[in-house]
Amino acid sequence: MDSCQNRTGRSTEMTRKEQQSIDLKFGQNESSTHKIDTQSVATMENNESNMSTRQNSFFPDGGYGWLVVFAATWCNGSIFAIQNSFSILHVMLKVFFADYRVKDTWIGALSMGMVFLCSPLVSMSTDRFGCRATAVGGSLVAFVGLLTGSFAKSLPLQYLTYGLLFGAGCSYSLQPTLVILGQYFQRHLGLANGLVTAGSSLFSVALPVLLEEVLVPLGLERTFQILSVLPLTQAALLGATFRPPPTPECHENTFSGIRIFCVPSYRMWAFGVAIAVLGYFVPYVHLMSFVQEQFEDSEQKEWILLVCIGASSGVGRLVFGHVGDLLPGLNKIYLQAVSFMFLGLASILVPQCLTFEGLVVVCVLLGVCDGCLLTLMAPVAFEVLGVQRASQGIGYLLGLMALPMTAGPPLAGLLHDQLGNYCLAFYLAGVPPLIGGLLLLFIPRMHHHLWASRAEMLPGLYGTKVRAEDSLPSQNIFTDGEPSLNKNEITQL
Template structure:
């Protein structure tokens, strides 16, 4: 669509009659490309603000309906939004990553001495919670596009608050599957994803820096929250600790109100045009065309294959340390090490990925899975606490590497147009192994009396998944070579159509000229 300066001026009273009677047809409008819930201008690679709820729009964006969207303000209210998104990232994943402390407390609270599968049953609580956060990602993407960031985030935080509060009133382990594993986790998912989408409304040039600060919230909470949880559990018990955590969710609810999008969402656009909201076509809501890309299919199924053992250390490491070393060591230090080095890894490898071209960034994920698998296998071999600290330092470093380059790889494989839903589908597929892995490890612990075999087996899937991902750069290069041959045929066809249109115009213009000469 032409910019404001190129739009034809409106016809006035002094214009010639034929100019008003025969307006020129509008040029064809190219379908805007979308990334991360945001709109992309035709023919450009620069993101405009993601779709969100209608809010205070900049002047340039509201001058004319056909004008190009304004540049993000690069600050202002955006810094408040950044802090709110940082709190969201920290609150959601700080609680999820500290589940090992809650897991030990649940075992002590619900242990009646008769249930021989208590570790297996209790592990399902944390596994369901983390799995549902990712499982809901494709659904959250759709709701964010339809209703905007603010409404989705606020409602999600309210649901998470209700789930966490209701978890503090249960008397057995089974209700926690729903209150904590489903209700609380779904609320976290709906609150989390809009916090990333809204950043594109306010930042463009500084978006990398802002994303780094926001994701650092997860590391900060992961470092500090385990110690706070241990103090709270020892002093007021598990139930009151969960009620204290509700304060974090209530602040998250208030933070959602700061997400004032600068671009109307789908509901506002449709309602403004027709006065009544209608859902967009199904193909626009769920875009399954990304699975037609072979390299993406390999990536989308290779990563889940590598994650069957990924969440096992976060859930069971605290209990393993208590079984092996008793109360003589501060097991929360291990989560501290994981959180610190994960934040460092995101900064280092995120920068390194900028210098690796194209789909070869996948090799960073291959290396990260190799080291994560190796470190998981080394956990049972550590008979001194210092060895476990070294293992967690390396594991956190490569965990940050794996996480920080997911979006750049998705961009390389499917392009800007489909990257948002490509990431959503991937996170949804990741939820399955992350949910199944820890309960299996708990079952092995119940049957064998030790976590050794569980940690050995947890290291195998990352090695297998990493081997699968190795072929992606080669497959992607072959796809690009095939696509380079297609534009040649397309250009030839386009030229033939242009020549045909020229001939048609010439044949229609001649009779008109003859009639005018006759008159």
């Protein structure tokens, strides 16, 4: 009996010591908690004060930054103008290669797919080598891809030159332009992004006119050679202007890798967008061929449709960028979801247009939806993941978009070859955006529900309980703030 009591006493003493050890480890006794919280508050206030001073001192917010905006506009404009004008190049490829079936459709789809597929690698390259080196290197690769494409006499070589080299070069030169704007602008960052996206739309309006009226008569080889001047000029501009701003330190991303897919809202958003873009690129590739078949006796100029898409996309970027700023939190996703659904509806309406004027109206709708989607990608990523993780979230999102965007146009071309027309291809191309848009509609509600159900279990940043009714729907409890859990809450979770 005494032996049992001694063992019980020793066990109780050991349990008490273990309890104290655990309490000290998790900082849950009252004195240490108060001390830790006081130190945390003081440290946070000091860091915020220092950060505010650094931001005011090291963000130019104008001056030389506007030269960076000009270079970024040229980069975005030349890349998307060439990519979005592939419908004209597609017609030239059909004439150039006599064995045309569905195979040359893969060239444009592969090029656009590489822009998105390389995005996770571009994020790492930008962090490692900086914006200027990455962007200049990508521009030179894009230049080599277009120039060597002018000498390619077979489809496999076109896959390598225009498809792989040009597409990868576009990816490596495009993404740094998004990153460097955040280094040069703080208060006027929205204005800078708006000018870049809207300015690049001018290229998408002008290039189809240049292609149709000037370059097409010169032939495919001369067209690629002249287009290669754009990325070469881009390399010179980016090399001259993309110097790093005078900032004292680099802000590291502490939530790297595929761990961002542990965030339910991001996971659903990323896969919803990936589903929606399966039919996104189909009109850009097959619209010109459809017009030539549908209105073969018409004297209308097909390139007018691409001009309408480019112009309306620029307007959409400006308008919906401002509208998105007015929508709090994840309510921006509702706007993105509706845009995807209207994009799918527009694709379904293309075969129903019996007049060229009706097709112009549909193309304007396509452009407005396109501008809305592109403008809201980054803001939604910031709302879902927070500031520190948004850049990698965008990179992985673009990577997920690569496969469906690459596969969509060839599948549409295959349907055309089997059926002899584009009707079913455009009908089916409108289905994925509708499905993806419907999925996105559930994200804000799901995000708020997850926050409300777990907010009571998580302490606030300074050790106080957070009530669900006091939380913001856009705040992400899975990544933002990085609150520490006590031992009881760890057991519950």
